[in-house]
Amino acid sequence: MEVRVERLSGADEGIVLVGLDRPEARNALGRQLLAELWEALAELGSDPGVRVVVVHSLVPGVFCAGADLKERATMSPAEAEVFVQGIRSTFTELEALPMPVLAVLEGAAFGGGLELALAADLRVAGAGARMGLVETALAIIPGAGGTQRLPRLIGPARAKELIFSARRIDAVEAERLGLLNRVVPAGQALKAALDLAREILPNGPIALRMAKQAVNEGLELDLAGGLALEGVCYGQVIPTKDRLEGLAAFRDKRKPVYRGE
Numbered sequence: 001m002e003v004r005v006e007r008l009s010g011a012d013e014g015i016v017l018v019g020l021d022r023p024e025a026r027n028a029l030g031r032q033l034l035a036e037l038w039e040a041l042a043e044l045g046s047d048p049g050v051r052v053v054v055v056h057s058l059v060p061g062v063f064c065a066g067a068d069l070k071e072r073a074t075m076s077p078a079e080a081e082v083f084v085q086g087i088r089s090t091f092t093e094l095e096a097l098p099m100p101v102l103a104v105l106e107g108a109a110f111g112g113g114l115e116l117a118l119a120a121d122l123r124v125a126g127a128g129a130r131m132g133l134v135e136t137a138l139a140i141i142p143g144a145g146g147t148q149r150l151p152r153l154i155g156p157a158r159a160k161e162l163i164f165s166a167r168r169i170d171a172v173e174a175e176r177l178g179l180l181n182r183v184v185p186a187g188q189a190l191k192a193a194l195d196l197a198r199e200i201l202p203n204g205p206i207a208l209r210m211a212k213q214a215v216n217e218g219l220e221l222d223l224a225g226g227l228a229l230e231g232v233c234y235g236q237v238i239p240t241k242d243r244l245e246g247l248a249a250f251r252d253k254r255k256p257v258y259r260g261e
Contacts, residue, residue, distance in 0.1 A: 003036035014051035015197050016044060021058040026065035029112045034090050041093045048260050051205050052197040053097060055120060056104035056190050066111030087112055087144040091119040098209040100200055104193045105129040115142060118149040124193040128186035129171040137166035154178045204242045205260040
């Protein structure tokens with residue numbers, strides 16, 4: 001297996017780790033890894049018990065080295081185009097997960113590896129992480145969402161500079177640009193991401209899903225349309241038992257227990 005799914009238990013129940021585990025190729029995006037990742041995402045997306053997903057690497061020193069260029073070299077142009085479409089669709093599936101998704105970057109995240117991280121909601125990196133959309137150095141372009149997600153995250157001018165130059169940047173620079181949410185000492189990124197996941201976990205799962213939908217879809221609308229969408233999403237939480245539990249817990253001065261109902 002090249003993708004390993006671990007469901008945490010006890011106080012961490014609801015947090016799911018999705019680990020990339022292809023050490024011989026530095027987690028390069030080959031056919032098998034993508035197929036396993038797609039299958040895992042499809043299962044998690046339909047499971048109401050999953051509240052936070054954390055994507056990380058089980059291979060020391062690398063998050064994901066990008067597309068498997070050795071594998072791609074054996075493909076015809078038509079096959080390569082279909083393959084890239086498959087990567088793009090898989091990352092879109094990750095982005096479309098209804099619950100919050102965190103990416104953990106330790107080591108290298110280049111090309112498709114960074115594009116994978118960009119499809120997550122939040123990104124936490126170790127201080128030794130390095131990343132970049134380096135495709136123009138190979139006479140191609142970021143084809144798995146990088147030309148669209150990076151400008152939305154850090155602005156078009158900065159995104160163009162990184163893409164045009166194929167520059168590799170460190171975690172400190174990535175945080176300064178707004179590409180990363182947190183930078184922690186090397187080797188501590190997974191722990192920091194789990195700490196962040198534990199901050200998210202106690203909150204209303206339906207509310208989290210509606211908040212994610214409102215932000216993601218609202219970014220594609222003008223303000224009036226976004227506010228209307230927010231109203232629709234808010235309407236989805238009004239009839240829930242969780243909302244009533246939140247009010248009762250506030251009244252009783254206790255921690256709420258949300259069940260996603």
